Amino acid sequence: MIILVMNAGSSSLKYQLYNIESEAVLAVGRVERIGMEDSILTHEPTGGIEVNRVSEILDHNEAVRKVIDMLTHREHGVMSSISEINAVGHRVVHGGESFKQSTLVTGEVKQEIRRLFDLAPLHNPPAMMGITAVELNLPGVPQVVVFDTAFHQSMPKESFLYPIPMVLYRRHKIRRYGFHGTSHDYVSKQAAKVLGRPLEELKLVTCHIGNGASCAAIMEGKTLDTSMGLTPLEGLMMGTRSGDLDPAIVPFTMNKEELTLNEVNSMLNKHSGLLAISGISSDMREIVQAMSEGDSHAKLAFDMYTYRLRKYIGAYAAAMDGIDAIIFTAGVGENSWPVRKAVCEKLTFLGIEFDEERNMEKSKEARYITKDGSRTSVLVVPTNEELLIARDTFEIVKSS
Ligand SMILES: Nc1ncnc2c1ncn2[C@@H]1O[C@H](COP(=O)(O)OP(=O)(O)O)[C@@H](O)[C@H]1O
Ligand SMILES: CC(=O)OP(=O)(O)O
Numbered sequence: 561m562i563i564l565v566m567n568a569g570s571s572s573l574k575y576q577l578y579n580i581e582s583e584a585v586l587a588v589g590r591v592e593r594i595g596m597e598d599s600i601l602t603h604e605p606t607g608g609i610e611v612n613r614v615s616e617i618l619d620h621n622e623a624v625r626k627v628i629d630m631l632t633h634r635e636h637g638v639m640s641s642i643s644e645i646n647a648v649g650h651r652v653v654h655g656g657e658s659f660k661q662s663t664l665v666t667g668e669v670k671q672e673i674r675r676l677f678d679l680a681p682l683h684n685p686p687a688m689m690g691i692t693a694v695e696l697n698l699p700g701v702p703q704v705v706v707f708d709t710a711f712h713q714s715m716p717k718e719s720f721l722y723p724i725p726m727v728l729y730r731r732h733k734i735r736r737y738g739f740h741g742t743s744h745d746y747v748s749k750q751a752a753k754v755l756g757r758p759l760e761e762l763k764l765v766t767c768h769i770g771n772g773a774s775c776a777a778i779m780e781g782k783t784l785d786t787s788m789g790l791t792p793l794e795g796l797m798m799g800t801r802s803g804d805l806d807p808a809i810v811p812f813t814m815n816k817e818e819l820t821l822n823e824v825n826s827m828l829n830k831h832s833g834l835l836a837i838s839g840i841s842s843d844m845r846e847i848v849q850a851m852s853e854g855d856s857h858a859k860l861a862f863d864m865y866t867y868r869l870r871k872y873i874g875a876y877a878a879a880m881d882g883i884d885a886i887i888f889t890a891g892v893g894e895n896s897w898p899v900r901k902a903v904c905e906k907l908t909f910l911g912i913e914f915d916e917e918r919n920m921e922k923s924k925e926a927r928y929i930t931k932d933g934s935r936t937s938v939l940v941v942p943t944n945e946e947l948l949i950a951r952d953t954f955e956i957v958k959s960s
């Protein structure tokens with residue numbers, strides 16, 4: 561079965577094409593700057609060369625059409641006809657309390673995803689555009705939605721409720737949902753394999769640190785707690801998002817700076833985090849580079865970022881009454897050895913014997929970065945949200 565996996569952002573669309581029986585990736589690519597005159601489509605057939613095309617791509621519908629054109633292109637394509645695509649799987653960030661697992665797209669499911677626009681205004685509308693674009697361009701092809709929130713639906717009330725009037729939960733479902741669930745799910749299962757122990761016995765802290773960043777306390781294979789909340793703003797310091805802060809800062813700043821709700825929202829989501837403190841970039845590579853050149857603001861941003869992550873790991877070890885392993889994943893977690901070093905070196909009280917050399921090895925494989933015999937292990941595990949989406953899509957379409 562050939563499955564197209566799509567991850568639609570507000571101005572981007574990432575895709576991967578799978579032959580799911582063999583789990584072989586046939587092609588990967590992305591469309592960026594959708595809605596602008598110079599949209600870029602980057603496409604890479606497996607074993608082939610990367611193609612870049614710049615053109616005006618008006619919306620997600622046109623983006624999907626361009627992706628299909630590329631997948632069936634005479635020279636760069638990987639199939640002769642679009643009828644070879646048997647199913648499409650989508651990443652949808654917010655599934656609220658309605659979706660505890662992945663599901664086939666139906667009229668009702670679409671209505672429910674629309675109802676959740678309020679809770680994820682940046683993430684759910686583009687996903688819906690992706691679904692509609694596929695309906696138009698690949699009519700009749702079954703679609704499956706895989707939610708970032710679904711894996712975390714196992715959280716108990718004591719971790720998902722906020723200590724605010726209960727009526728707000730009853731009326732508006734204001735609670736912690738957590739995100740990046742597909743990734744936390746995938747890397748915790750991979751980690752159990754590397755550790756050679758059943759997932760049901762393990763206490764893990766998974767750190768998904770990319771553009772958005774969250775960590776999770778995974779106990780017996782289920783989320784006990786996770787750092788993102790009602791929206792993907794809470795928790796860790798991120799590239800451009802603040803993460804945790806005193807909620808009183810919001811009305812105080814609005815008052816002092818005469819900011820509107822939209823402005824303060826944009827400040828916390830787009831102009832905070834690493835970018836705000838360093839004044840340089842939201843990209844950890846550039847922070848580390850500037851720090852090595854002696855930039856004190858970059859160093860402060862790095863120190864705050866790693867300090868806050870260390871605090872969460874400590875809190876989750878306490879929440880689970882113990883810890884077997886810490887897992888680093890996503891763009892920063894998989895690639896930034898200085899971040900992992902800064903976090904792990906000061907966790908000796910958890911029984912971590914950090915291995916500097918292992919930490920600096922470059923590899924695409926899951927691996928230890930602690931010494932053999934370390935009481936608590938630290939692993940780097942490359943995430944693969946697309947593969948999990950493809951697998952779920954396969955299972956659901958096969959049995960429908
Ligand atoms: N070699 C590296 N060193 C440090 N950070 C890196 C490196 N490579 C990628 N990153 C970081 O990873 C981030 C992207 O992570 P990723 O998980 O791909 O994000 P997303 O899926 O949210 O777009 C970039 O913003 C960058 O800061
Ligand atoms: C939910 C979320 O923050 O996603 P991303 O990291 O892709 O922005």
Ligand SMILES: [Mg+2]
Nearest residue numbers: 770771772890
């Ligand atoms: Mg991501």
